[in-house]
Amino acid sequence: MKKSKKMFFMLSGMVLMAAAAGLTAYNLNEDARAKESAFNILEKFNSEREKQIESMEEPSLPTGITGEIVEETTISPDTPMPVIVIDDVPYIGTLTIPALGIELPVAENWDYTQMKISPCRYEGSVYKNNLVICAHNYSTHFRNIKDLQNGDDVIFIDAVGNEFDYQVEIVETLQPTAIEEMISSEYDVSLFTCNYAGNARVTVRCNRIEE
Numbered sequence: 001m002k003k004s005k006k007m008f009f010m011l012s013g014m015v016l017m018a019a020a021a022g023l024t025a026y027n028l029n030e031d032a033r034a035k036e037s038a039f040n041i042l043e044k045f046n047s048e049r050e051k052q053i054e055s056m057e058e059p060s061l062p063t064g065i066t067g068e069i070v071e072e073t074t075i076s077p078d079t080p081m082p083v084i085v086i087d088d089v090p091y092i093g094t095l096t097i098p099a100l101g102i103e104l105p106v107a108e109n110w111d112y113t114q115m116k117i118s119p120c121r122y123e124g125s126v127y128k129n130n131l132v133i134c135a136h137n138y139s140t141h142f143r144n145i146k147d148l149q150n151g152d153d154v155i156f157i158d159a160v161g162n163e164f165d166y167q168v169e170i171v172e173t174l175q176p177t178a179i180e181e182m183i184s185s186e187y188d189v190s191l192f193t194c195n196y197a198g199n200a201r202v203t204v205r206c207n208r209i210e211e
Helices: 001-056 143-147 179-183
Strands: 065-068 072-075 084-086 089-097 102-107 121-122 131-134 155-160 161-174 189-194 201-208
Touching: 001 084, 001 089, 001 102, 001 155, 089 161, 102 121, 121 179, 143 189, 155 189
Parallel strands: 131 189
Antiparallel strands: 065 072, 084 089, 089 102, 089 155, 121 131, 155 161, 161 201, 189 201
C-alpha cells in the first residue's frame, strides 16, 4: 500500500513538472511570436507613415487638423484619430517607452486576437487627452510597465506624424471590474495590462508634457 502511494505521488509530481514545463514553453513561444508580429507591423506602419508625411499638403490634412505636420499642428479634440491600415487592421499610431526599450504599433480597436499582435486602444483619443491603451503581459509588450517610475517618458506618435510627449505620474493596481475607474480619470494617457496572476490590472497613468 505504501509503495503504491509513493508511486502515485511520484507520478503526480512528474505530471505537474511536465505541465509546468509545457506551460513555460508555450508562454515563451507566445512571447516570441508577439515580438515578431509587432515588429513586422511596426516596420510597415512607419514606412507608410513616412510616405504620408512626405506627400501630405495642408489641404489634404484630416478634417479638424490644420497647420504644419509634425512641427506646429492644431487639432480639434473631436477630430477622429487618423489610421493606417496594415494587413486589414487599422492602427492609430506608435507608442514608445524609452525606459523599457519598446516601440510598438497601437491598433485602433481592441480585441483578444489583436492583442496577441499589438497593444490596442481601449478607449478615448490622444486629441481629447483621455487615451487608454491595453496590451498583453508579454515581455516585449506591457509586462514591465510595472517597473516604470514617476517622470519616465512615454511618447505617442499618431498616424500623420504628430508627436505627443508624456511623463509617468503614477503606477497603480486596479481590479478587472474597475472599468469606469480605468477610463474616467484625470490623466491624459493610461496604459494597462494584467498582472502575472491575471487577477488585477497594472495601470500606468501619464500626463502630457506642456511645451
